[in-house]
C-alpha cells in the first residue's frame with residue numbers, strides 16, 4: 001500500500017514520493033520516489049545507472065493539454081524531435097496523431113522509422129539543410145520547408161526540379177523580438193543566425209512565387225527556447241500576422257503559420273498543476289493576433305512536452321570532503337547531461353529513497369560527476385537529506401535536451417533509457433558498451 005507524501009518534491013503524475021509499508025504490521029517504511037507505479041530503486045537495480053527514465057503518462061497528458069489549449073483554431077502539433085528523439089517516444093507521439101519538426105536528415109529518418117505515415121506531418125527547419133537532406137525530405141513528402149536564406153531557396157528549387165516535385169515553403173522570419181532566456185537559446189533578434197529579416201520577407205516571397213517547383217504556403221517564426229512569459233510570443237505573432245496580411249495583399253496564398261516552439265517549463269518546482277493554465281496563456285497570446293486570418297497553425301513544442309517527463313538516475317560512488325567542502329561524486333557526468341555545464345541550468349536533485357529520520361539531517365553538498373572538468377557538476381551547494389555511498393539520486397526534468405545531447409567524452413558509454421507506463425517498463429535504448437564506441441574507429 002502506498003500513499004502520496006506532499007512534503008517532498010515530486011512531479012505528479014510522473015514522479016512522486018510514496019510512503020512504503022513493511023513487515024507484517026505494515027509499519028511505515030522509507031519514502032520511495034516512483035515513476036508512475038514503479039519505484040525508481042527497482043529500475044536502478046534492474047537496468048543499472050546512469051539511467052534515463054521517462055513517464056509515458058506525463059508525455060501524453062502534456063500533449064493533450066497542448067491540444068486542448070489550441071482547440072479553437074485549426075492546428076497541428078509538430079513535436080520538436082531535437083528535444084528527445086528516442087524512437088519509442090516518437091512512436092508514442094505519432095500514435096496520438098502528432099506531427100514532427102525535424103532539423104536534419106537523421107531526425108527525418110527517425111520519424112520515418114517510428115511511423116512512415118507521419119512524414120505528411122513533418123516540418124523541416126534549420127539554417128544549414130544540405131542538398132542530400134532536402135532531397136530526402138522531398139521524397140518523404142514533407143508538409144513544409146522552413147527556408148532560412150535566399151541561397152537555401154535556390155538549393156531547394158534545384159532539388160525539387162531534379163525530382164519534378166513541388167516543395168511547399170515558408171520563410172522563417174526573424175521578428176527582432178527579444179525574449180528573456182539564456183543567450184545561447186535566444187534566436188529572435190537580428191544579430192542571430194536564424195531566419196530572414198522580417199523587413200526583407202516581402203521581397204523574398206515575391207522572388208519565391210515565380211520559381212517553378214516551389215509553392216508558397218506559409219510563414220514561420222521561432223524566437224527561442226525556455227521562454228516562460230507569453231508576451232514575447234504574442235509580440236512576434238502580431239508581427240507575423242501583419243506580414244501575412246501584406247503577403248495576401250501581394251497575392252500569395254498563405255495557409256499556414258508555423259509558430260515554432262519555445263514554451264518554457266518550471267525547473268525549480270513541479271508544474272503539472274499549473275501547466276494547463278500556462279499553455280492556455282501561451283495559446284491566447286499566439287492566437288489573438290491570428291484571429292480573422294483563417295490560417296492553420298503549426299506548433300513545434302519540444303521541452304514543454306517531454307521535459308518534466310524524464311529523470312536521470314545516478315548512483316553515489318563516493319562521498320568526499322575537501323576542508324569541509326562536501327561533494328557527492330556520482331556515476332553520471334556532464335557527458336550524460338550537459339545542461340548544467342553548458343547553460344548553468346538548474347535541475348532539482350533528490351534521493352530516490354528517503355528515510356524519514358534522515359530528513360532533519362540534511363547537508364549542503366555539490367553533486368559532481370567523474371569527468372576531468374570543473375564544469376562537470378549537476379548541482380552546487382544543494383541541501384539533500386543524508387545520503388550514503390551507493391544510494392541513488394534522481395536528477396529531475398531531464399526529458400528534454402538530456403539524452404539527445406549526451407556524448408562519449410572520456411570514453412564514457414551513454415546511459416540506457418526506459419519508458420514507464422503504469423506498472424510496465426520498457427527498455428527503449430540499451431546501455432552503450434565501450435565496444436560500441438570503438439567499432440567505428442579504424
Ligand code: LLP
Nearest residue numbers: 080222225226261262263300301302303401
Ligand atoms: N523549433 C525550432 C526551430 C527550434 O530551434 C527549437 C529549439 C524548437 C522548435 C523547440 O523548442 P522548445 O519547445 O524545446 O523550447 N539545448 C537547449 C535548447 C535548445 C533549443 C533549440 N531549438 C537546452 O537544453 O535548453
